[in-house]
Amino acid sequence: MTVFAPALDCGYHRAGLCHSCTRIDDAYDAQLARKQLGAEAAAPGAAWLAPHASAISAFRNKAKMVAGGTVDAPTLGILDGERRGIDLRACPLHEQPIRDALPHLAALVTDARIPPYDVPERRGELKHVLVTASPDAELMVRFVLRSTEAVPRIAKRMDALRERIPGLVVASASILPEHKAVVEGDVEVPLTDRQSLTMRLNDVPLRLRPGGFFQTNSAVAAALYREAATWIDEVDPASVADLYCGVGGFALHAARPHRDVVGVETSAEAIAGAIETASAMGSSARFAVGDATAADDRTVDAALVVVNPPRRGIGALAARLEASAARHVVYSSCNPATLARDLAAMPSLRPVRARMFDMFPHNDHAEVLVLLERR
Structure with missing residues (x-):
């Protein structure tokens, strides 16, 4: 019988002082396989790419x-x-x-x-x-x-x-x-x-201000944004709306001279950072403070909509996207359970491609990126 070593030897875990990493005793390949199965169950109709792995230590920024x-x-x-x-x-x-x-x-x-x-x-x-x-x-x-x-x-x-x-x-x-x-x-x-920290991912100098949200794993976040930008460029929409945009990671990676890009986020600090980055890059991407779930119809009707919600998912926004003119949606989810619920509420938007990004090794959390296309 093959015995797999734990993914990471942590003295705090061995001493019983910290139990935050609930899967740290599992081999890392086993962790990835478990997360991949959970992710695939959320969007079973998609063509799934190989999971993007993380370093197993020194990954939290x-x-x-x-x-x-x-x-x-x-x-x-x-x-x-x-x-x-x-x-x-x-x-x-x-x-x-x-x-x-x-x-x-x-x-x-x-x-x-x-x-x-x-x-x-x-x-x-x-x-x-x-x-x-x-x-x-x-x-x-x-x-x-x-x-x-x-x-x-x-x-x-x-x-x-x-x-x-x-x-x-x-x-x-x-x-x-x-x-x-x-x-x-x-x-x-x-x-x-x-009062802003430059988080340089893929040559995009994202500005993070106190109180702004940023993914906890910079290397995997960079891969997530690269993948999303590639998918967006393949369908080449004339307009992109990045809802729950944070400091503008998806929006600024998707920005092109011929493309109208707007980001919406409730955090004023995050929006200030996104505007600062856009100015430094000479990007025409625009950003506004607002509730993504209450975004105006013109924003929701962008040719492609990116959503990157908290764990609770997009809720009522799913019905608005279902009824919108958006041809594509790129959904980045940190909770496969709410992702599955939201996809069920958007039957006209078919999952065509998906990938799991291991932003959080040693527990059951996963980031899942899904490209949806209107039937």
């Missing part, structure tokens, strides 16, 4: 670290069952620049005397430290705080912190006073002059 412990012994990682901090600074999933930066960020907590937030006691200041790495090894760091009380102490130490973390180019404080299970607040206090 973003660390969402919960602050715990004490001022003199802070932890950056997760909380245990009693809501106390477990330190995961050496998590092997994170890109190396993030792993290199986390000890310095923990040291700042002590140096600036920022009390980590104690969830059971509901006291303290620092809730999370969010770190994003660009493909060029630049970093964005966000300190999620209950108030602005510690901001002057952090600001005073920014020059020294940037000396210790040479790639640090964007820093801010996100203010979250409420005791609730969210990662960031509504108020952002800049700590550096620069």
Whole structure:
């Protein structure tokens, strides 16, 4: 009998400290096969391409670290069952620049005397430290705080912190006073002059601002955008509407001089980043803040519509696309279950091609790209 080794040997997992990677004990080929079966079940009529695999370690471009412990012994990682901090600074999933930066960020907590937030006691200041790495090894760091009380102490130490973390180019404080299970607040206090991180994928310099969404795996995201752009160029629509466009990844990869491209997204920060990128590229792609599900009929009637919704899927937008004039839809889904539901609500749009992109190794999540064509 063949015995397959685990995909990744993680000390935190072996010690029982972290259970986030629910499939880490499975061989990576087995992980891919399982995800491929789940993806194919969502769009059984499509011609399925081979899955796009990921690196099995150092692939995550973003660390969402919960602050715990004490001022003199802070932890950056997760909380245990009693809501106390477990330190995961050496998590092997994170890109190396993030792993290199986390000890310095923990040291700042002590140096600036920022009390980590104690969830059971509901006291303290620092809730999370969010770190994003660009493909060029630049970093964005966000300190999620209950108030602005510690901001002057952090600001005073920014020059020294940037000396210790040479790639640090964007820093801010996100203010979250409420005791609730969210990662960031509504108020952002800049700590550096620069407030956008350049995420260069396939020579498209996407701008990510604090609060903007970006795929967690840069290498696989680049492959996802390349594939979508290839499919779009093959059908060569005169107009493209990118709904749930985020920082404009699909729209800016699909933009061509002869093509009218528009992106819609609820996040003002993401749209600001998309506009900044379009300007830098000299692209005619346009972007607007708005609810994708309530996009105007002219947008939904574009020759090709791209949808990249959150896990809940596109909901009522499916019926509007079914009744629209769109000849093609490119659907990028992070949830095969809601993808299957949405495809069933668009029977006139037939799945013709699909591919699974392993954006999230070691768990059951998968990104699925499907090209739909009107019958």
